[in-house]
Amino acid sequence: MTNLDPDKIKVILATDCGSTTTKAILIQYVDGEYRQTHRGEAPTTVEKPFADVTMGVVNSVTEIAELAGRRLVGDDGRIISPATETDGCDIYISTSSAGGGLQMMVAGVIAEMTAASAKRAALGAGSIVMDVIAANDGRRPHDQIQRIRDLRPDMILISGGTDGGTTGKVVQISELVAPAKPQPRFGSDYSMPIIYAGNKDAREPVSEVFSEGGFDLQIVDNLRPVLERENLGPARDKIHDIFLEHVMAQAPGYDKLMGWTGAPIMPTPGAVGDILQTVARLQEINVVGVDIGGATTDVFSVFDETFNRTVSANLGMSYSISNVCAEATMPNVLRWVPFDMNERELRNHVKNKMIRPTTIPQTREALMFEQAVAREALRLAYKQHKEFATTLKGVQQQRTVGDTFSQQTSGQTIVDNMKLDLLVASGGVLSHAPRMHQTAMMLIDAFEPEGVTMLAKDSIFMMPHLGVLSSVHAKAAEQVFDRDCLVYLGTSVCAAGTPKPGKTCFKYELTGDRTASGEIIGGQMLLIPMAEGESGTISLAPARGIDLGEGPGKKVQKTVRGGTVGLILDGRGRTLTLPEDRSSCQSTVQGWLDALDVYAETTESMAV
Amino acid sequence: MTRVLCSLLILLGVAPCIAVGQVVDLAPPTDVAASDVPDDTGGQIAVKWGLSPQDRPAADGSNPVLSYVIYRKLVQTGRGLESGAETDAGAGEIIFTSDFDYEANRPVGSVPYSVTEFLDENVEGGVTYVYAVAAAGPGDSFSPLAVAAIPVTAKMQYINQGKLWFLIIMMVISIVIVYFVFYAKRGGKIKVRPIAGLEAVTEAVGRSTEMGKPVLFVPGILDINDIQTVAGITVLSNVARTAAQYDAELKVPTARSLVMTTARETVQAAYLGEGRPDAYNEDNIYYLTDEQFGYTAGVQGAMVREKPAACFYMGAFYAESLILAETANSIGAIQIAGTAMPSQLPFFVAACDYTLIGEEFFAASAYLSNDPEQLGSLKGQDVGKIIAAFLLILGCLLATLSTVLPAVAPLRMADLYIMNNVLGEDGLIPDEERVTMLNNEINELWEAQKAEPAIDEGAN
Structure with missing residues (x-):
């Protein structure tokens, strides 16, 4: 790994080695700021017959080199570093999710406490958690041993007990x-x-227990030294180290790739998390990001x-599409489709998508159905996320007599849609939707943002690259994230509460690059065109019981930013409910789709 | 035969009797009548009469009548003389004779002058009595006896007409409870709002497990015959199950030996139910002392020595509540309290993490067990509370409106009906006397309003 002065980094080459595609981007310092200038991609070559991940990397980088007119790969087949005026790059970084990414099993004493913290550490580091073993998970010891034996994780994270707390349970x-002797995925x-x-x-x-049996025990600080505080950093760092030293070292070509990179290779989801954290910290905002894939959905x-x-x-758009339909139920999926569909045909469509994951919708109806499934997949994934992202459990509460009738348990979700500032979408169905309006509508319907929220999508799935970059050059990562990574769709202004149909939900007045004023009726949606780069100030006067960020009925004034879609005003209320009656539901949904011009080829001018 | 005797008595009793042996210089009371008190168990007879013509202040301010004395006789029936407790009052005599001896016969009671009724509460159900009243003056002067025209028999009524509304409301609540019990048994969903204190049981026991510290359960300081202690033991069962699942150590110090025995049985059953009989330790459920502060000191000592990570206070508590809660707070334990002692609730709320308040505490059993019968009963009781609240609001509303609009007859009638029939003891049918009075009052108001001159707004 190289220790470069960030100010001297002018040319950055980054790759993300996915399961099927290796994506490379080139970031250059242009006119006083960092910009993503070129991108290239090539098939990943981690599997046989190539069995060398660097081949795919070199192919994708070569494509960039041709586009940029810059020589990036040397005669020895290595990436040229450091950069000169016309050749090479100052730093090369990479992420990887090839071969299924990082798969872990975690264990703790109590499922809702130390085991939950261990799961958070593992997920935060970018791994897939295969199972959580806990003393109170309801399984008998022999079932737990059998389960551990059946799994083939890359590594196991064991937590349990506060410092000075239980020892016996941790040893148990x-x-x-130890006796289950779990076998690793790679390498005998x-x-x-x-x-x-x-x-x-x-x-x-614990060391004594693992002294025999061929385990590589690594001890780090307790991730829950007291129940009132989590200390996930040491465990996450150790996961990254082991990912590089053990897991990656076993994958074909990674030992070579590690020698090329100027920063540790990170698991792709971990890098996405890092860039979102960096942006949230630098801009002091709350962010939600989603990556919907074929088999899984990351939030x-x-x-x-x-x-x-x-x-x-089990929530995805190809391999897991059947599960989405089963979990959400078909009526819930179909409520987003504004016309009647033959259920048998739909089931065939779902199964076809499952066995032929790379197919894309050929008709407008198929597209609408697929996007309806995506809404439900995103809604369910976000629901799971809310249930997981909670305050710590097992923590002492401080009360006053005023709390007599308002006592709440700990473990409440920290996800608050009203406080959400930026919602970022990525993943095929969102990124490659024919119209950005469709992406925006899917996000609003599935996530139900409240108040004023920016909507954006990851243009070319650049977030993983920027995540690694943020660890070596946070400023460059933030600049590229803001200018090139995100395609701003616009701003949504969504009313929370239960507006009365036909009655005023809120009044608005927009000033700045665009001016508009009027009122939104309960159940109505409205799109105000506002191009990318445009901004303005919106003054909102909600009706009684309607909250737009300052409390029910209180006026709000916020800065809004335009985008490829524009400014979306949503008077449907939260929680979003659709009519039970099918025909009424269809006409309602059609009204919303028309209002946002979601499926039209040409946007009619809107009277504002 | 009884009727014949009764008729004879009536004939004899119509005219006032002339008694002997006493000075008789007062006019007797008039219209004496005795009647069985309705809606009772047959132990009361009400006697009423008209005032003696002389029952009014004389010119010097004195009243010739000082009191009224009430006598009674048993009426012989076809089965012979009814036996009674009042042998002194005239056993063997069946009628009031003309030579009635005021001194030899003990009265059943007396009331001051100007009073026209007497309630005889010392009668035997099913026995027929005849009553007589005499006015009594200064010295041993009496008026002749005025005998009631009709003998009366005290009878028991099976239904208290005055409580009919109570019966109806109880029937409605019972039907609702039964309905919801069957509804729940058939698989219907009954939603119980989340009770934070009970939700937190697993969290508290989990904390103990993670910290390797025991769980302390205090079942109050009263004995097992107190309903709060019983409710506490119900919660203990749930805590013990969770402790068994999590393999946490559970300690239960008790202030009563019977509570200790019950707690041991409960905890043992819970451990057995969770398949962990080996983890049950009888010695962890122990008796300290019956003395309130001796017990408090003992529990405090255990807290300071063993530093439990979770403390439960479920039962009846007095002054020791804050002492225990503050001690456990100082050692950093999660505390969950539940009591129906209103005076102790503020202390628990302020010092504990979670507090079950009154009804929540008693609903714990249904909440934790999810048993359809208990859930149905809980729901039915809630409906009862809604009915009570509705009647309260309606009553308040009608009372307010009838005060603001006193001349509106339907409002006044509805107010009268709720006050005297639904909440009072007038039964289903309104009392005619009250209705007449109300109608008269309303008519007077109307008359008064008509009589008022119209206001000439133009005049100055």
Whole structure:
């Protein structure tokens, strides 16, 4: 790894080695700011017959070199670094999710406490959590051992007990793992890495348990030293280290790739989380990011500087599409479709998509159906995220007599849509929607943002690259994120509460680059064109009981930013409810789609 | 036969009797009548009469009548003389004779002058009595006896007409409870709002497990016959189940030996139910002392020594509540309290993490068990409370409106009906006397309003 002065970094080359495609981008310092200038991609070559990930990397970088007219790959097949006037780059960085990414199993004493913290640490580091073993998970020890034996994780994270707390239970958990002898995914000569991040008093007995059996025990600080505080950093860092040293070292070509990079290779989701945290910290905003894939949906959130990530393993748009339809139920999916559809045909469509994941919708109806499924997949994934992203459990509460009738349990979700400032979308169905309006509508319907929220999408899935970059050059990462990574769709202004149909929901007055004023009726949506780069100030006067950010009925004034879609005013209320009756539901949804010009080829001028 | 005797008595009793042995210089009371008190268990007879013509102040301010004395006789029936407790008052005599001896016969009661009724509460159900009243003056002067025209028999009524509304409301609530019990049994969903204190049980026990500290459960200081202690033991069962699942150590110091025995049985059953009988330790449920502050000191000592990570206070508490809660707060324990002692609730709310207040505490059993019968009962009781609240609001509204608009007859009638029939004891049918009075009052108001001269707004 190179230690470069950030001010001297002018040319940055970044790759993301995905399961199927290796994507490369070139970032250059142009006119006093960092910009993403070129991109290239090539098939990933981690599998046989190539079995060398660097081949795909070189191919994608070569494409950039041709486009940029800059020589990036040397005669020896290596990436040229440092940069000269016409050749090479100052730093090369990479992420990887090839071969299924990082897969972990975590264990803790109580599922809602130390085990939940361990899961947060693992997910935050970018891994997929295969299972959580806990003393109260309802399984008998022999079932737990069998489960551990069946799994083939890349590593295991064990936590449990506060410092000075229980020792016996932690040892018991360790004694479940040790005799199960879980086998790693890669390499037969590979010692299963165990990270112990529990009670410091239990380190010795835990070491004793893992002294035999071919385990590679690594001890880090307790991730829950007291129940009132989480300390996930050491465990996350250790996960990254082991990911590089053990997991990546086993994958074909990664040992070579690691020698090229100027910063540690990161798991792709971990890097996405890092860039969102960096942006949230630098801009002092709350961010939610979503990446909907074929098999899984990742949701990231940063609220009040607290980062959370969840992976909904069975919610996706191809391999998992059947599961989405089963979990959400077909009537819930169809409520977003404004016309009658033959259910048998739909089921065939769903199964076809599952077995042929790369197909794309050929008709407008198929597109509408697929986007309806995406709404439900996103809604369910966000629901799971809200349930996971909570305050810590097991914490002592401070009360006053005023709390007599308003006592709340700990473990409440920290995800607050009213406080959300930026919602970022990525993943095929969102990024590659024919019209940006469709992406915006899917986001609003699924996430139900409240108040004033910016909507954006990751233009070319650049967030992983920028995540690694943020660890070496946060300023460059933020600049590229803001200027090139995100395509701003616009701003949504959504009323929370239950507006009365036909009655005023809120009044608005827009000033700045565009001027408009009027009122939004309960159940109505309105699109005000506002191009990218335009901004203005919107004054909002909600009706009684309607909240737009300052409390029910209170006036709000906010700065809004335009985008490819514009300014969206939503008077449908929250929680979003659709009519039960099918025909009434269809006409309502059609009204919303028309209002936002979602599926029209040409946008009619709107009277504002 | 009884009727014949009764008729004979009537004939004899119509005219006032002339008694002997006493000075008789007063006019007797008039229109004496006795009647069975309705809606009772047959132990009361009401006697009423008209005032003696002399019952009014004389010129010097004195009243010749000082009191009225009430006598009664048993009426012989076809089965012979009814036995009674009042042998002194005239056993063997069946009628008031003309030579009635005021001194030899003990009265059943007396009332001051100007009073025209007497309630005889010492009668036997099913026995027929005849009553007589004499006015009594200064010295041993009496008026002749005025005998009631009709003998009366005290009878028991099976339904208290005055409580009919109470019966109707109770029937409605019972039907609602039964309905919801069956509804829940059939699989209907009954939603119980989340009770934070009960939701937090797993969290508190989990904290103890993570910290490797025991869970302390205090079941109050009263005995097992107190309903709060019983409710506390119900919660203990749930805490014990969770402790068994999490393999946490549970300690229960008690202030009563019977509570200790019950708690041991409960905890043992819970551990057995969770398949952890080996983890049950009888010695962890122990008796300290019956003395309030001795017990408090003992529990405090356990807290300071063992530093439990979770403390539960479920039962009846007095002055020790704040002492215990503050001590546990100082050692950093999660505390969950539940009591129906209103005076202790503020202390628990301020010092504990979660507090079950009154009804929440008693609903804990249904909430935790999810048993359809208990949930149905809980829902039915809620409906009862809604009915009570509705009647309260309606009553307040009608009372206010009838005060503001006193001449509106339907409002006054509705107010009268709710006050005297639904909440009072007039039964289903309004009392005619009250209705007449109300109508008269309303008519007077109308008359008064008509009589008022119209206001000439133009005049100055």
